[in-house]
Amino acid sequence: MSTPPEHPEPARAAAGGDSAATDDRQHSAPELHAEAAELAEPLGAGGAARPDRPGRPDTSAVPADAPAAERIPVRKTYKLYVGGAFPRSESGRCYPVTGSGGAHLANAALASRKDARDAVVAARSAFSGWAGRTAYNRGQILYRAAEMMEGRRAQFAAEVTDADGVDARRADALVSAAIDRWVYYAGWPDKIAQVLGAANPVSGPYFNLSRPEPTGVVAILAPPMAPLLGLVSVVAPVIATGNTAVVVASERAPLPAVTLAEVLATSDLPGGVVNILTGRAGELAPHLASHADVDGLDLTGADPGTAAELERSAAQTLKRVLRPGGGEDWLADPGTSRMTPFLETKTVWHPIGA
Amino acid sequence: MPETVLPPDPAASNTSLRALLHGLPGVDEVGARARAADLSTRSIKTSAKARAIDLAISMIDLTTLEGADTRGKVRALSAKAVRPDPADPAVPSAAAVCVYSDLVATAAEALAGSGVKVASVATAFPSGRAPLEAKLADTRRAVADGAAEIDMVIDRGAFLAGDYLAVRDEITAVKEACGDAHLKVILETGELATYDNVRRASWLAILAGADFIKTSTGKVAPAATLPVTLIMLEAVRDHYAATGRRVGVKPAGGIRTAKDALKYLVLVNEVAGDGWLDPDHFRLGASSLLNDLLMQRTRLSTGTYPGPDYYTLD
Numbered sequence: 001m002s003t004p005p006e007h008p009e010p011a012r013a014a015a016g017g018d019s020a021a022t023d024d025r026q027h028s029a030p031e032l033h034a035e036a037a038e039l040a041e042p043l044g045a046g047g048a049a050r051p052d053r054p055g056r057p058d059t060s061a062v063p064a065d066a067p068a069a070e071r072i073p074v075r076k077t078y079k080l081y082v083g084g085a086f087p088r089s090e091s092g093r094c095y096p097v098t099g100s101g102g103a104h105l106a107n108a109a110l111a112s113r114k115d116a117r118d119a120v121v122a123a124r125s126a127f128s129g130w131a132g133r134t135a136y137n138r139g140q141i142l143y144r145a146a147e148m149m150e151g152r153r154a155q156f157a158a159e160v161t162d163a164d165g166v167d168a169r170r171a172d173a174l175v176s177a178a179i180d181r182w183v184y185y186a187g188w189p190d191k192i193a194q195v196l197g198a199a200n201p202v203s204g205p206y207f208n209l210s211r212p213e214p215t216g217v218v219a220i221l222a223p224p225m226a227p228l229l230g231l232v233s234v235v236a237p238v239i240a241t242g243n244t245a246v247v248v249a250s251e252r253a254p255l256p257a258v259t260l261a262e263v264l265a266t267s268d269l270p271g272g273v274v275n276i277l278t279g280r281a282g283e284l285a286p287h288l289a290s291h292a293d294v295d296g297l298d299l300t301g302a303d304p305g306t307a308a309e310l311e312r313s314a315a316q317t318l319k320r321v322l323r324p325g326g327g328e329d330w331l332a333d334p335g336t337s338r339m340t341p342f343l344e345t346k347t348v349w350h351p352i353g354a
Numbered sequence: 355m356p357e358t359v360l361p362p363d364p365a366a367s368n369t370s371l372r373a374l375l376h377g378l379p380g381v382d383e384v385g386a387r388a389r390a391a392d393l394s395t396r397s398i399k400t401s402a403k404a405r406a407i408d409l410a411i412s413m414i415d416l417t418t419l420e421g422a423d424t425r426g427k428v429r430a431l432s433a434k435a436v437r438p439d440p441a442d443p444a445v446p447s448a449a450a451v452c453v454y455s456d457l458v459a460t461a462a463e464a465l466a467g468s469g470v471k472v473a474s475v476a477t478a479f480p481s482g483r484a485p486l487e488a489k490l491a492d493t494r495r496a497v498a499d500g501a502a503e504i505d506m507v508i509d510r511g512a513f514l515a516g517d518y519l520a521v522r523d524e525i526t527a528v529k530e531a532c533g534d535a536h537l538k539v540i541l542e543t544g545e546l547a548t549y550d551n552v553r554r555a556s557w558l559a560i561l562a563g564a565d566f567i568k569t570s571t572g573k574v575a576p577a578a579t580l581p582v583t584l585i586m587l588e589a590v591r592d593h594y595a596a597t598g599r600r601v602g603v604k605p606a607g608g609i610r611t612a613k614d615a616l617k618y619l620v621l622v623n624e625v626a627g628d629g630w631l632d633p634d635h636f637r638l639g640a641s642s643l644l645n646d647l648l649m650q651r652t653r654l655s656t657g658t659y660p661g662p663d664y665y666t667l668d
Contacts, residue, residue, distance in 0.1 A: 117659055120659070287658075287659065290657075290658035290659070291658065291659040291661070292658065292659060292660045292661035292663070292664055293659065293660070293661030293662065293663070294661075316658075317661070
């Protein structure tokens with residue numbers, strides 16, 4: 001039987017139990033639903049194939065070598081990633097994203113300051129849960145992100161090619177490096193305490209222990225010129241240690257960031273741990289820098305002309321600020337330099353003995 | 355305004371009360387929801403928002419009703435009610451501090467001379483399941499200790515069973531025990547099942563002498579909602595039109611953000627009118643709401659987003 005019968009129920013009733021059981025095995029569940037809906041129609045219309053109905057073309061009538069009918073493309077709507085969901089910008093705005101050759105690629109959401117505010121709220125509410133996970137579990141989840149990215153290599157490579165005009169081999173190397181970066185940072189959560197923590201010698205009958213703890217909500221301006229590898233390289237170290245992040249993606253090439261959000265959404269990463277905004281860094285950054293509920297600010301992608309002003313603004317609320325000198329080599333070994341700025345050291349004194 | 359609504363009849367029976375309350379027009383549930391949702395989309399910005407935030411702060415009954423309440427917590431809450439933002443004397447005081455009856459004396463001492471009133475829940479809050487004598491003793495004690503306002507709960511069991519006379523008599527008795535103190539009657543709309551019942555309970559409480567009708571105890575979900583408040587506001591508006599006595603309304607429970615508070619203010623203005631837009635006729639029962647209002651106030655005045663770490667934990 002190459003095509004399902006239009007009205008299996010009456011046919012079954014006539015043919016008896018055995019053939020009905022065969023039918024059941026051949027039909028997927030959605031088809032059965034469609035048929036059930038169809039049964040509500042007058043039986044008089046039954047029997048004939050109805051080519052005007054979408055979704056169920058009568059395949060038996062199409063020769064195998066016929067050219068495929070022209071299909072309406074299904075294009076992705078590039079949205080924000082806030083609190084584990086993919087909302088449009090609260091402002092309803094979007095902006096055109098062009099590729100390296102100037103061709104229009106898509107429209108991305110143009111986030112407003114209220115989107116930034118919502119993202120901070122989401123990051124704050126996710127913080128205690130994420131920081132409270134065991135370090136081992138955070139490492140597992142970061143590794144899971146690498147696994148999910150691996151399954152989408154081709155899509156990421158195509159987006160990097162579109163954005164930066166690099167050749168296929170270079171794009172593939174960048175995607176591999178981005179995936180490996182997740183793996184690198186997946187190893188750190190349960191080791192950073194050994195590196196940065198200590199049992200301090202003190203002159204008294206006390207254990208004196210220092211351990212690193214996450215700072216809180218970190219706002220990140222992702223590097224504009226490295227839309228995928230640079231983004232992963234700034235986000236992964238911040239969340240590996242238990243912080244939550246609000247990231248402003250590369251304004252020029254935001255599409256890999258949105259695809260990365262889809263990866264994170266399917267990596268067991270709790271909603272709100274990473275929130276990705278696409279739009280103008282110049283519009284969003286001042287609000288994030290002055291926001292009193294943001295504890296850290298990564299100015300890696302900040303425009304050098306405004307970085308000093310942002311740092312001054314961040315100082316009003318005593319934020320931790322990372323302001324690298326620029327010219328990062330994203331392919332180099334990252335070390336721990338991106339994790340340490342967003343950690344607080346807690347020192348505990350505990351009496352020895354009874 | 356139904357013609358059947360008349361001043362309370364001392365010789366009322368369950369039959370006459372039932373005839374009166376069930377003679378009220380039915381509530382269009384879909385319409386009430388739609389109207390409340392429509393009004394909540396109204397945008398209040400800049401100077402109007404600043405005024406609305408200050409008005410909302412001055413309407414708050416700052417509430418702590420936990421088993422774990424201590425005298426220290428009540429004193430801290432009282433200080434916050436008098437001076438919500440210690441850094442800014444321009445912030446108005448809250449309307450009242452609402453506590454359990456055994457903590458009234460502590461609150462009264464902390465609030466003496468400040469103009470902030472002490473409100474006390476009484477009558478076996480939140481369930482209302484206690485003998486009438488106990489409820490009245492509870493009320494008298496709270497008033498004697500310095501409560502200027504009493505929040506009583508109605509007997510929802512009796513109301514739902516149709517024993518309207520028992521509910522009315524209880525409210526009347528508590529009102530008498532209150533003396534000069536204002537009486538707020540909690541309908542606990544989350545347990546009343548239908549909007550028609552909310553309208554009936556509102557009228558019953560108003561006719562029995564309530565100075566305020568209040569949505570909820572905050573212990574039952576759903577607590578205050580916009581449609582329920584809308585129906586209660588319609589009741590006090592119609593009662594005012596008939597008698598000239600202005601009964602207040604107090605939604606309580608679940609109002610946590612400044613945005614929510616502003617929605618209620620819009621509702622009050624559009625349904626009952628601006629005669630209710632003052633702390634004598636409209637209150638918001640809340641605790642965490644105050645911090646959000648203060649943060650919004652800071653946001654408006656400084657242009658930067660504030661964080662909760664800069665405000666007290668209740």
